[in-house]
Amino acid sequence: xxxxxxxxxxxxxxxxxxxxxxxxxxxxxxxxxxxxxxxxxxxxxxxxxxxxxxxxxxxxxxxxxxxxxxxxxxxxxxxxxxxxxxxxxxxxxxxxxxxxxxxxxxxxxxxxxxxxxxxxxxxxxxxxxxxxxxxxxxxxxxxxxxxxxxxxxxxxxxxxxxxxxxxxxxxxxxxxxxxxxxxxxxxxxxxxxxxxxxxxxxxxxxxxxxxxxxxxxxxxxxxxxxxxxxxxxxxxxxxxxxxxxxxxxxxxxxxxxxxxxxxxxxxxxxxxxxxxxxxxxxxxxxxxxxxxxxxxxxxxxxxxxxxxxxxxxxxxxxxxxxxxxxxxxxxxxxxxxxxxxxxxxxxxxxxxxxxxxxxxxxxxxxxxxxxxxxxxxxxxxxxxxxxxxxxxxxxxxxxxxxxxxxxxxxxxxxxxxxxxxxxxxxxxxxxxxxxxxxxxxxxxxxxxxxxxxxxxxxxxxxxxxxxxxxxxxxxxxxxxxxxxxxxxxxxxxxxxxxxxxxxxxxxxxxxxxxxxxxxxxxxxxxxxxx
Amino acid sequence: xxxxxxxxxxxxxxxxxxxxxxxxxxxxxxxxxxxxxxxxxxxxxxxxxxxxxxxxxxxxxxxxxxxxxxxxxxxxxxxxxxxxxxxxxxxxxxxxxxxxxxxxxxxxxxxxxxxxxxxxxxxxxxxxxxxxxxxxxxxxxxxxxxxxxxxxxxxxxxxxxxxxxxxxxxxxxxxxxxxxxxxxxxxxxxxxxxxxxxxxxxxxxxxxxxxxxxxxxxxxxxxxxxxxxxxxxxxxxxxxxxxxxxxxxxxxxxxxxxxxxxxxxxxxxxxxxxxxxxxxxxxxxxxxxxxxxxxxxxxxxxxxxxxxxxxxxxxxxxxxxxxxxxxxxxxxxxxxxxxxxxxxxxxxxxxxxxxxxxxxxxxxxxxxxxxxxxxxxxxxxxxxxxxxxxxxxxxxxxxxxxxxxxxxxxxxxxxxxxxxxxxxxxxxxxxxxxxxxxxxxxxxxxxxxxxx
Numbered sequence: 001x002x003x004x005x006x007x008x009x010x011x012x013x014x015x016x017x018x019x020x021x022x023x024x025x026x027x028x029x030x031x032x033x034x035x036x037x038x039x040x041x042x043x044x045x046x047x048x049x050x051x052x053x054x055x056x057x058x059x060x061x062x063x064x065x066x067x068x069x070x071x072x073x074x075x076x077x078x079x080x081x082x083x084x085x086x087x088x089x090x091x092x093x094x095x096x097x098x099x100x101x102x103x104x105x106x107x108x109x110x111x112x113x114x115x116x117x118x119x120x121x122x123x124x125x126x127x128x129x130x131x132x133x134x135x136x137x138x139x140x141x142x143x144x145x146x147x148x149x150x151x152x153x154x155x156x157x158x159x160x161x162x163x164x165x166x167x168x169x170x171x172x173x174x175x176x177x178x179x180x181x182x183x184x185x186x187x188x189x190x191x192x193x194x195x196x197x198x199x200x201x202x203x204x205x206x207x208x209x210x211x212x213x214x215x216x217x218x219x220x221x222x223x224x225x226x227x228x229x230x231x232x233x234x235x236x237x238x239x240x241x242x243x244x245x246x247x248x249x250x251x252x253x254x255x256x257x258x259x260x261x262x263x264x265x266x267x268x269x270x271x272x273x274x275x276x277x278x279x280x281x282x283x284x285x286x287x288x289x290x291x292x293x294x295x296x297x298x299x300x301x302x303x304x305x306x307x308x309x310x311x312x313x314x315x316x317x318x319x320x321x322x323x324x325x326x327x328x329x330x331x332x333x334x335x336x337x338x339x340x341x342x343x344x345x346x347x348x349x350x351x352x353x354x355x356x357x358x359x360x361x362x363x364x365x366x367x368x369x370x371x372x373x374x375x376x377x378x379x380x381x382x383x384x385x386x387x388x389x390x391x392x393x394x395x396x397x398x399x400x401x402x403x404x405x406x407x408x409x410x411x412x413x414x415x416x417x418x419x420x421x422x423x424x425x426x427x428x429x430x431x432x433x434x435x436x437x438x439x440x441x442x443x444x445x446x447x448x449x450x451x452x453x454x455x456x457x458x459x460x461x462x463x464x465x466x467x468x469x470x471x472x473x474x475x476x477x478x479x480x481x482x483x484x485x486x487x488x489x490x491x492x493x494x495x496x497x498x499x500x501x502x503x504x505x506x507x508x509x510x511x512x513x514x515x516x517x518x519x520x521x522x523x524x525x526x527x528x529x530x
Numbered sequence: 531x532x533x534x535x536x537x538x539x540x541x542x543x544x545x546x547x548x549x550x551x552x553x554x555x556x557x558x559x560x561x562x563x564x565x566x567x568x569x570x571x572x573x574x575x576x577x578x579x580x581x582x583x584x585x586x587x588x589x590x591x592x593x594x595x596x597x598x599x600x601x602x603x604x605x606x607x608x609x610x611x612x613x614x615x616x617x618x619x620x621x622x623x624x625x626x627x628x629x630x631x632x633x634x635x636x637x638x639x640x641x642x643x644x645x646x647x648x649x650x651x652x653x654x655x656x657x658x659x660x661x662x663x664x665x666x667x668x669x670x671x672x673x674x675x676x677x678x679x680x681x682x683x684x685x686x687x688x689x690x691x692x693x694x695x696x697x698x699x700x701x702x703x704x705x706x707x708x709x710x711x712x713x714x715x716x717x718x719x720x721x722x723x724x725x726x727x728x729x730x731x732x733x734x735x736x737x738x739x740x741x742x743x744x745x746x747x748x749x750x751x752x753x754x755x756x757x758x759x760x761x762x763x764x765x766x767x768x769x770x771x772x773x774x775x776x777x778x779x780x781x782x783x784x785x786x787x788x789x790x791x792x793x794x795x796x797x798x799x800x801x802x803x804x805x806x807x808x809x810x811x812x813x814x815x816x817x818x819x820x821x822x823x824x825x826x827x828x829x830x831x832x833x834x835x836x837x838x839x840x841x842x843x844x845x846x847x848x849x850x851x852x853x854x855x856x857x858x859x860x861x862x863x864x865x866x867x868x869x870x871x872x873x874x875x876x877x878x879x880x881x882x883x884x885x886x887x888x889x890x891x892x893x894x895x896x897x898x899x900x901x902x903x904x905x906x907x908x909x910x911x912x913x914x915x916x917x918x919x920x921x922x923x924x925x926x927x928x929x930x931x932x933x934x935x936x937x938x939x940x941x942x943x944x945x946x947x948x949x950x951x952x953x954x955x956x957x958x959x960x961x962x963x964x965x966x967x968x969x970x971x972x973x974x975x976x977x978x979x980x981x982x
Binding site: 035037038039042043044045046047048049051053055056057058060062063064065067068069070071072073074076079080082083084086087088089090091092093094095098100103105107108109111113114115117118119120121122123124125126127128129131132133134135136138139142146149150161162163164165167168172175195196197199200201202203204205206209246247249251252275277278279280283284294300301302303304305306307308322323337338339349350351352353354355356357358359360361363366367370371372373374375376377378379380382383385386387389390392393394407408410430431434439440445459460461462463465489491494495496497498499500501503504505508509510511512 | 531532533534535536540541543544545547548549550553555556557558559560561563564565566568569570571572573574575576577579582583585586587588589590591592593594595596597598601603605606607609613615617618619620621622623624625626627628629630631632633634635636637638639640642643644645646648649650652653654658659660662663665666667668669694696697699700702703706707708709750751752777778779780781782785794801802803804805806807808809819825826827828829830831832833834836838839840842843844845847848849850851852853854855857858859860861862863864865866867868872874875876877878879880881882883884885886887888890891894912929930933938941945946948949963
C-alpha cells in the first residue's frame with residue numbers, strides 16, 4: 001500500500017506539536033472535531049468507487065502517465081466522515097444570522113435545490129440539439145422576462161457567471177456602444193464607496209478610473225459629478241442603494257446628466273434586494289445593471305460561488321449584448337449563437353463564456369421568484385429594509401452610525417469604530433461576534449467610513465433573531481468601549497483562534513507537500529494500524 | 531409567504547421602535563415618481579411549493595435528459611457518473627449556505643477543503659500550485675492569456691486551432707477591448723495537432739502559446755518540444771484541459787513543461803447542468819503565483835499555534851488593489867470546487883486511473899464499431915475518450931435525425947464552426963464510462979441507417 005505520508009498522521013501528533021491547550025488525547029473537544037488533510041489520512045491505492053469492469057490496457061506510448069500523481073483516495077465511509085467533519089467547522093446561514101453587508105445572505109429555499117436537480121436540467125448537455133432542450137430554453141426565457149419586468153429595462157444578457165463578470169458585460173456593452181458611435185472615451189467615474197470589482201472591471205476593459213466625490217451625507221455629489229462630466233467620460237458606475245446603505249436620491253438626475261454628456265450609467269445591482277418589486281432601476285435612467293442571482297434571488301453562495309450575474313440593459317445598449325441568448329418564436333425557443341448572430345444581432349460585442357451561463361442558478365432563481373410572486377418580492381424588499389432600520393435604530397445609541405441622522409437606511413446599516421476604547425477596533429468587535437455565535441458583518445468596507453461595519457440582516461430573519469443579535473452586538477460594543485482585554489484575543493470558542501495572515505502571505509504554502517521524513521519517526525508498524 | 535418570518539405584529543412593533551409611521555417612510559429617499567405602490571401589475575402572485583414544483587417539473591420534462599437514452603456528447607462538457615455521496619455532501623448547509631471564507635476562524639471547513647482542492651488540482655495538472663477556482667474553463671483560459679501578458683510584458687498570443695471554439699471566442703471578445711493580439715484559426719481535419727507549426731510562429735512579441743489537450747477534435751500530442759520552443763523565446767506555454775479525467779491516463783501538461791495549466795473541472799463531480807455552473811481550474815509554476823488571478827488559500831497557524839488555513843496573497847485582488855488588481859474576479863466556483871474535490875477523494879489515484887482507462891477502452895470500442903460503417907472514418911491517430919468521425923455527408927442534419935430516434939450522437943463540427951464548410955462532415959463523439967456496449971451498438975446501427 002502506498003501511503004502518501006509514510007509517517008502517517010496520528011492524533012497524538014497534535015499534542016506532540018505542543019501548542020494545543022486542550023487536555024484530550026485526540027485534540028478534539030466533544031463536538032468540536034479536528035480533521036486531518038486527505039493527504040494525511042488517504043492513500044493512492046484506496047478508492048471509494050467500485051467499477052463494473054477491469055481497465056483494459058492502453059496503448060498510448062510515451063504519452064502514458066507513468067509517474068505517480070499523488071492523489072489520495074478514501075473509502076466512501078471515510079469520505080463522508082471527512083467532509084462532514086470539515087463542514088462543522090463552518091458558519092452558515094443555516095446556523096444563524098449572517099449579517100454580511102452587501103452580500104445578502106438570506107435563507108436558501110430547499111425547493112430551489114430540488115428543482116435544480118431535476119434530470120431535465122441537471123443532466124442535459126449544453127450542446128444538445130435545440131429541439132431536445134426546449135424546456136431549458138424556456139427556463140432561461142421565463143427568468144429573463146421576470147428580470148426585465150422587475151427592473152423596467154429593455155432586455156437582459158443572461159450568460160455572465162457572477163457579479164463581477166456581469167459588470168464586465170455591462171462595461172463592454174458601453175465600450176461597444178461608444179465604438180459604434182465612433183467615440184474614444186477613456187474615463188469611467190466610480191465613487192470611492194464602490195465595491196473593488198467596479199474599478200477592477202473598468203481597468204480590465206482598458207478604462208481609466210476616476211473617483212466621484214461623495215457628500216457628507218454619504219451620497220454621490222451631483223454637482224461635483226456634473227462638473228467632471230465631459231467628452232472623455234464614457235460613463236459612471238454607481239451602486240444603488242449604495243454601500244453606505246443609502247438610496248441615491250439624485251439617481252435620476254445623475255443619469256440625466258451623464259446622458260446629456262454622452263455617457264452611460266452602469267448600476268451595480270449588488271443591493272437590488274432593498275428595492276426589488278418596489279423600484280425599477282429602468283425608471284432611474286440606468287443603462288446596465290447586473291443582478292446577483294446569488295444575492296437577491298437566493299441561489300446559495302456555496303462558500304464562494306458559483307454565482308450568476310445577468311445584466312439588464314437599456315434600449316441603447318441592448319444591440320451590443322453578448323452571445324448566446326434565447327429568443328421565443330411561434331415554433332418554440334431558439335438559441336442565438338455565433339451562427340445566426342449575423343442576421344439577428346450584428347452588433348454584439350461577442351461571447352463571454354463557453355455555453356450559455358449558469359443554468360443551475362437560473363432554475364433556482366426562477367423557482368424563488370415564482371414562489372414569491374410580485375407580492376412576495378415586494379414584501380422581501382420591505383422586510384429587508386425594515387429589519388435593517390430596526391438594527392440601525394436599536395444600536396445607534398451604542399455604536400457610531402455616521403449616516404443615521406440623514407434618514408432611514410435601506411437594507412443595510414452602517415456603523416463606524418468611533419468611540420471604542422483606545423486600542424480597540426472593528427476587528428475586535430467582529431471577532432467578539434464570532435464567540436456570540438454569529439458571523440461578523442462586513443468590516444472595513446465601504447472605505448469611506450473609518451472602521452466600517454456594514455450590517456445586512458436580510459428579510460429572512462425573525463424579530464426574535466434580530467433582538468438576540470442586537471443584544472449580542474450591544475454587549476460587545478460595550479466591552480469594546482470599556483476596553484475588555486478578553487475581546488482583543490477573541491474568538492475564544494471557535495475552532496481556531498485568530499490566524500496569522502501575515503505569515504501566510506510572507507511564505508505562502510498553497511499546496512500540501514510530503515513532510516520531510518524525520519529520522520526519529522517510528523515506522524507505522526510500531527504505532528499500529530494503517 | 532413561507533420564507534418571510536416577520537408577522538404583521540412584528541412589523542408594527544419594529545416600526546414603532548424605528549419611529550416610522552409606515553414602511554413607506556423608510557423608502558422616503560426614493561423619488562415619488564419612481565415608487566411602485568402595489569405589487570407590480572401583470573405578474574403572478576406568490577405560489578405554493580407544490581405549484582412551483584409542478585411548473586418547473588413540466589419544464590424539466592420538455593428536455594431530453596442525457597440518461598434517457600444513448601448519449602455521446604462532449605466538446606467541453608462530459609457526462610460521468612458522480613457518486614451519490616458527492617451531491618449529499620455539497621448539500622450540507624454548512625457548505626451550501628456559507629459565504630466566501632472572509633472570517634477564517636469560522637470557515638476552516640471551506641478553507642481546508644480549498645487547500646485540499648488546490649493540492650489535488652496542482653497534482654492532477656502536474657504543476658506546483660493551483661488557485662481556489664475560476665468561473666469555468668473558458669474564462670480561466672482568457673485569464674491565463676492576460677496573466678502571460680503581465681509576466682512577459684508582451685501582447686501576442688498564439689492559439690492552437692485545436693482550442694475549443696467557445697474558448698477562442700471568449701478570448702477574441704476580450705482581446706478586442708484589451709488590445710491583445712491573437713493569432714488563431716479553425717482546425718484542419720488532420721490526424722495530428724498543429725503544435726509543430728505553432729512552434730515555428732513564436733517570435734519575440736509572443737506572450738504565450740495556448741494549446742488544448744486533448745483538443746477539440748479529441749487529439750492528444752506531446753507538448754514537450756513546444757514547451758522548449760516557448761522557453762527559448764521567452765514565451766509561456768498555456769495548456770487547456772477540458773476533460774481532466776484524461777489526466778488519469780495521459781501525461782499532465784505540467785510534466786511536459788507547460789507554464790500555466792487551466793481547465794474545466796466539470797467532468798469530475800459537477801455534472802452536465804446544461805452548461806453551468808462549472809468550475810475553472812487554474813494552476814501554474816510557483817514563480818508566477820503572484821501574477822495569478824482569483825482566490826488562493828494558504829496554510830498558517832492560529833494564535834495557539836494550531837494549523838489553520840486562510841485566504842492569502844489578497845494584495846493581488848480587487849477588494850484590496852481595486853483598479854490595479856490582477857483580475858476583477860470575486861465570487862468564483864466554491865461549491866463546484868467542493869464537488870470536484872469530494873469526487874477526486876472518492877476516486878483517489880487508483881480510481882482515477884481506472885476510470886480513465888475504462889473511458890479510453892470504451893472509446894476505442896466505439897471508434898472501431900463506428901468506423902465499420904461504410905463511408906465513415908475516424909480522423910484521429912490518437913485520442914482519450916473523444917474522437918472525430920468523418921461522415922460522408924454533413925453531420926448536422928445527421929445529428930437531428932439521430933435525435934428523432936432518441937440518440938444524442940455527438941456534437942457536429944457544423945454546430946461549433948458554422949461558417950466553415952470544410953468541417954461540415956465532422957462529428958465529435960465522446961464515450962465515457964456511462965456509455966454501455968448496447969448504446970454503442972444502437973448508435974452504430976442508427977448511424978448506418980441514417981447515412982444509407
